[in-house]
Amino acid sequence: MTGTSPGWLLQLIRSREDWTRRQLLAETGLSRMTLFERLDALFRAGLVHEAGAAGPTGGRPAALIRFAGQGRVVLVLDLDHHTGRIAVTDLAGRSLRERELPLDVAGPPESVLATVCDAGTELLAAGAGETLAGVGVALPGPVSPATGLLRPATVMPGWDGFPIAAFVASRWPVPVLLENDARAHALGEAAERPGTTPLLAVKYAHGIGAGLVLDGALLSGFDGAAGDIGHIRVSDDVDAPVCRCGRTGCLAAFASGYALLRRRGVTPSSSDDLAARLAASPELRDAARLLGRTLAGLVALVNPQTIVLGGALGRLPGVVGEVNTAVRAAALDRLTGDLEIVASTARHPAAVGMAALVAGHVYAPDAVDARLMG
Structure with missing residues (x-):
């Protein structure tokens, strides 16, 4: 379905804010019926919305179709050697609320993660009308792209192979992505x-x-x-x-x-x-x-x-x-x-980088298509 699916169409809509149905028809080459079917699936899932009229065209004003990103947030847990920076951001990585706390990343992973997750819980509770899209965890060590696990890290003894994503997901049943802090x-x-x-x-x-x-x-x-x-x-x-x-x-x-x-x-x-x-x-x-x-x-x-x-x-x-x-x-x-x-x-x-990774994963065409089919 790649290239014609609702998820692919959502990716196109997210690329800018001023699409009309006519513009989407011209850009995608889809038939009118197929495009409207795809859009209908995205509307029903709450992933797109109409956002007023486009500029004057000489005829009936065309409605703008936009990604429904309002209120969708990312929780970022940025662990440094001796500091945890916890932030709730929008999908573009703009900080809405944040907190910094001391920690020793060489400590037991269960204890360190419990501390930053507790701080994340407090920050999320301070918001209203928000939907958590995912959690990004930045770590001062190498993260395997194949397994998603932290590989042996000099400054994090005892963390090798620890199920960090599963631990965090036990708090919030959303996608959890790990990345090296410098790369984030x-x-x-x-x-x-x-x-x-x-x-x-x-x-x-x-x-x-x-x-x-x-x-x-x-x-x-x-x-x-x-x-x-x-x-x-x-x-x-x-x-x-x-x-x-x-x-x-x-x-x-x-x-x-x-x-x-x-x-x-x-x-x-x-x-x-x-x-x-x-x-x-x-x-x-x-x-x-x-x-x-x-x-x-x-x-x-x-x-x-x-x-x-x-x-x-x-x-x-x-x-x-x-x-x-x-x-x-x-x-x-x-x-x-x-x-x-x-x-x-x-x-x-790092918060901006992790938000980008999470949003890219959650709203990737295959992930959106799987959600709609489920």
Whole structure:
């Protein structure tokens, strides 16, 4: 049914807000009877509605057909190393209500998830007239695209194979999607810059991760580990620092916020204000230059149009400047001549990215068709 089904028609309607029946007939090539049958199914399911009249056409005003997205929300559970950011958003990722709370993501998964789910329950209860479309969970670890499970993650011992989606779905019987936090961050940054491609986004805070968006599609990699740049080995020196992954010489062991605090004798925690502690430090400038040299290799591989630096450390002007200088010094001029390297301006890009993933999944043509047939 792909290409002619109600789900496919809904995807087309969602692509813009000013469709009329005549325009849909011209765009789809469907017969009048078939189009009206498809629309009728979508109307009965509450997925589309008439939204007033189109502009003057010289005859009887044509009714606009729009996606019925009002009141449909996404719950986003964004877990960082030491912080949980819980948000209720609309389908475009605009925050309606949110809360931030301290947590230790290395703790038992049942306890950590119960804490953020309780916060999510409170936020959802504060709304009125809303329908929960799905839940997006962003995690600081690799998520397998084949199984949807978290793969072994250095900062999340004990989470490997834990049924996160099933645990969350036991609270809310809606689709639950998992994604790596840095990749969700990248998808949100791409939404802030439509048409920018390829876009490489870096989340630089306690850890270091990245995501690549190409023509609107997020690169997950063969087994869900794309973007794990913190564990690129940048030194073979015998005295190189030991990384939390157990190896020596990883980028994260030199440059992550976690590593920089540990070298100061500070135990990283949810109370860290990384920007306040590290912004003026020479250690952070050195770390930013090392990050820039590492990113230069990625620039040579994917030739991005834009690099967006986010996270508590990544968006600092001094970090952006050092990364910019290091990338341009290490990569060829023809790769960097038109390259933008900018600080993130998005408040919560991972929430925007997770909302996009959830909405794309819930309203995918096959999912809509299955719901209508059920």
